[in-house]
Amino acid sequence: MAFALSPEREQLAAQILTRYPDPRAACIPLLHLCQQQHGWCSPEVIDYVARRIGVSTAHVLGVVTFYTSLFQKPHPPNVVWVCRTLSCDLRGAKVIQEHLERRLGCRPGGRSKDGKFALKKAECLAACGGAPVVQINDRYYENLTLAELDRILDEIAARTAAVEPSEPRHQEPDAGGAA
Amino acid sequence: MTLEMRYLTARYDVPDAHRLEVAERHGAYAAARKALTQMTPEQIREEVKAAHIRGRGGAGFPMGVKWGFLRPAPGQQVYLVVNADEGEPGTFKDRSIMERDPHRLVEGCIIACRAIGAHRCWIYVRCELALAMQRLDEAIAAARARGYLGPRPFGVPHEIEIFTHPGAGAYICGEETALLESLEGRRGEPRLKPPFPAVRGAFGMPTIVNNVESIAHLPDVITMGGAAFAALGRLPGEGGTRLYGVSGHVKKPGIYEAPSGITLRELIYDLGGGMLHEDRPLKAVIPGGSSTPLIPASLVVHAPAPSHPLHAWHGKSALDVPMGVETFRALGSMLGTCGAIVMDSSVSMVEVARNLMRFYAHESCGQCTPCREGTGWLVDIMDRICEGRGRPEDVALLVDVSNDMMGNTICALADGTAMPMLALVKYFHEEFLEAVRGGARDRRLDDSTRALVGGAP
Numbered sequence: 001m002a003f004a005l006s007p008e009r010e011q012l013a014a015q016i017l018t019r020y021p022d023p024r025a026a027c028i029p030l031l032h033l034c035q036q037q038h039g040w041c042s043p044e045v046i047d048y049v050a051r052r053i054g055v056s057t058a059h060v061l062g063v064v065t066f067y068t069s070l071f072q073k074p075h076p077p078n079v080v081w082v083c084r085t086l087s088c089d090l091r092g093a094k095v096i097q098e099h100l101e102r103r104l105g106c107r108p109g110g111r112s113k114d115g116k117f118a119l120k121k122a123e124c125l126a127a128c129g130g131a132p133v134v135q136i137n138d139r140y141y142e143n144l145t146l147a148e149l150d151r152i153l154d155e156i157a158a159r160t161a162a163v164e165p166s167e168p169r170h171q172e173p174d175a176g177g178a179a
Numbered sequence: 180m181t182l183e184m185r186y187l188t189a190r191y192d193v194p195d196a197h198r199l200e201v202a203e204r205h206g207a208y209a210a211a212r213k214a215l216t217q218m219t220p221e222q223i224r225e226e227v228k229a230a231h232i233r234g235r236g237g238a239g240f241p242m243g244v245k246w247g248f249l250r251p252a253p254g255q256q257v258y259l260v261v262n263a264d265e266g267e268p269g270t271f272k273d274r275s276i277m278e279r280d281p282h283r284l285v286e287g288c289i290i291a292c293r294a295i296g297a298h299r300c301w302i303y304v305r306c307e308l309a310l311a312m313q314r315l316d317e318a319i320a321a322a323r324a325r326g327y328l329g330p331r332p333f334g335v336p337h338e339i340e341i342f343t344h345p346g347a348g349a350y351i352c353g354e355e356t357a358l359l360e361s362l363e364g365r366r367g368e369p370r371l372k373p374p375f376p377a378v379r380g381a382f383g384m385p386t387i388v389n390n391v392e393s394i395a396h397l398p399d400v401i402t403m404g405g406a407a408f409a410a411l412g413r414l415p416g417e418g419g420t421r422l423y424g425v426s427g428h429v430k431k432p433g434i435y436e437a438p439s440g441i442t443l444r445e446l447i448y449d450l451g452g453g454m455l456h457e458d459r460p461l462k463a464v465i466p467g468g469s470s471t472p473l474i475p476a477s478l479v480v481h482a483p484a485p486s487h488p489l490h491a492w493h494g495k496s497a498l499d500v501p502m503g504v505e506t507f508r509a510l511g512s513m514l515g516t517c518g519a520i521v522m523d524s525s526v527s528m529v530e531v532a533r534n535l536m537r538f539y540a541h542e543s544c545g546q547c548t549p550c551r552e553g554t555g556w557l558v559d560i561m562d563r564i565c566e567g568r569g570r571p572e573d574v575a576l577l578v579d580v581s582n583d584m585m586g587n588t589i590c591a592l593a594d595g596t597a598m599p600m601l602a603l604v605k606y607f608h609e610e611f612l613e614a615v616r617g618g619a620r621d622r623r624l625d626d627s628t629r630a631l632v633g634g635a636p
């Protein structure tokens with residue numbers, strides 16, 4: 001089934017398209033918008049964006065594969081990015097990562113046992129003065145300690161609905177026509 | 180007397196400064212109003228030239244000179260693109276502007292658009308900075324509602340629209356031509372130069388690409404006048420205050436505004452509060468983002484010839500040389516973004532090399548063989564050295580591979596990888612040799628680094 005944006009997001013998409021002298025420039029903003037709704041850049045999303053901006057699906061796929069924040073696969077509802085670049089490493093990022101691995105039961109690139117979290121290594125997040133830094137979804141957590149990290153993860157886990165093992169894909173309640 | 184100055188950061192500690200009414204009560208948009216209603220575009224450009232702003236994005240190109248390269252043909256649009264991709268490790272200043280005083284950036288964009296004759300401006304923000312993006316979008320909408328943007332900003336018939344544009348997670352998109360590719364909806368692969376963006380930039384039109392901080396200085400330039408702004412700096416040709424970042428092993432990591440041309444010693448021991456642990460002296464500092472070659476604490480300036488740009492500091496510590504574009508080039512490093520990474524005596528330089536090389540290998544766009552292959556090889560060599568599998572010839576190999584990467588590529592990422600690698604091997608040769616012989620110990624993971632995050636020893 002073809003992908004469609006929710007009515008509010010559709011309005012936003014139309015507005016985004018007016019910002020550029022060439023609709024093709026809307027590629028990345030539209031992919032973000034679709035990913036917000038759908039959780040990842042599925043083939044249906046790619047097809048939708050390609051039609052919307054008048055390029056081939058191969059072109060959009062090429063864009064998706066270039067950028068680390070555009071997901072090519074379904075993934076858990078929460079994404080934990082642990083910064084392992086130098087400033088963070090100097091302030092204990094490796095200890096933070098090891099703690100995350102123990103707690104979530106997975107390595108970077110994997111998903112937690114309960115299916116609620118993906119763990120990923122990040123490159124410098126432009127927050128080096130607050131090292132060590134972890135980004136979870138849209139939020140930064142700086143000057144982390146292990147105790148603080150546990151508290152944050154507990155809180156997020158508690159407000160994330162249980163994930164069915166067979167259906168790891170995240171969909172927001174207001175998702176419009178899903179694939 | 181403190182080194183800190185409050186011009187660009189004047190509203191940083193004002194509660195709710197991201198809201199238009201609050202920002203305006205504290206002076207926002209007075210400079211834009213003045214620039215648009217009382218000055219000609221040429222007068223604005225003259226003040227900017229006189230301000231001697233060296234681009235704050237890392238390359239240090241004089242802002243006024245760059246603007247002077249614009250020669251739009253009749254009928255061509257001119258565009259302003261603001262680089263808010265902030266990805267250079269150790270750099271976290273632009274984010275603070277966008278989150279804490281977004282109206283300053285919007286005001287700077289208005290001034291710049293008027294000066295260069297642009298009607299459209301895109302701010303390319305790395306997508307991780309969700310709060311910055313939200314604050315900018317709100318600031319733009321508020322300024323537009325107040326009539327500071329749109330068809331007649333401040334009543335002047337010079338249409339200006341500003342849009343944010345999200346990145347999607349790629350360091351290379353901070354390189355200005357990769358950024359333009361990405362803005363146009365493609366993979367962020369740098370373009371061959373020339374043509375430079377001022378001739379052929381966004382959507383094929385003459386385009387000025389400037390860093391967030393460069394643009395955010397403009398309101399002060401207009402308020403004070405270019406010459407007065409320039410005089411805030413301590414070095415000729417490098418004007419104004421600027422944002423310094425300091426991270427790593429200091430007591431007070433953070434962003435500080437201070438004159439152009441302070442010293443690394445002032446940055447580390449005054450602004451940064453000194454070394455984190457009293458018993459661990461400074462070992463080395465990366466002065467301005469990870470692509471700038473590091474400076475060991477023991478480095479002494481050797482410039483006996485009176486004609487040498489550093490002659491005035493001959494025999495002194497490199498930590499006492501003013502941080503300038505020319506001075507740091509002469510020192511064998513680069514000024515970069517002034518985001519310093521401070522490392523104490525516990526740090527293994529071999530581990531530092533591995534950490535940085537992994538970053539660059541991950542972020543190379545892969546277009547140029549020397550960069551794609553070279554960054555990969557450097558990681559392989561560093562991995563085996565760090566894992567105790569180093570070979571006797573590995574240290575020389577690091578140098579050879581780095582040298583082969585230099586000057587042969589489309590963009591400066593390859594140089595920005597090779598130069599710090601070469602400096603690491605040059606200044607800490609013994610440490611690399613020792614690691615190859617005996618295997619490197621991971622000295623970062625000593626008890627106190629663990630203690631920093633509250634872990635059990």
Ligand SMILES: Cc1cc2nc3c(=O)[nH]c(=O)nc-3n(C[C@H](O)[C@H](O)[C@H](O)COP(=O)(O)O)c2cc1C
Pocket residue numbers: 233234235236237238239240242262263264265266267350351352353354355356388389390391393394590591592595
């Ligand atoms: C690999 C690479 C990454 C860069 N990343 C950034 C960046 O994140 N932000 C930035 O402003 N400039 C970055 N630059 C520099 C830009 O290419 C460009 O010089 C700068 O945006 C111009 O603005 P300025 O003259 O105001 O400094 C980067 C350059 C290279 C080669």
Ligand code: SF4
Pocket residue numbers: 351368369542543544545546547548550551588589590591592593
């Ligand atoms: S130098 Fe590296 S990052 Fe730059 S264009 Fe070539 S391959 Fe890409």
Ligand code: FES
Pocket residue numbers: 083084085086087088089123124125126127128129131133268269270
């Ligand atoms: S090194 Fe982690 S935020 Fe910069």
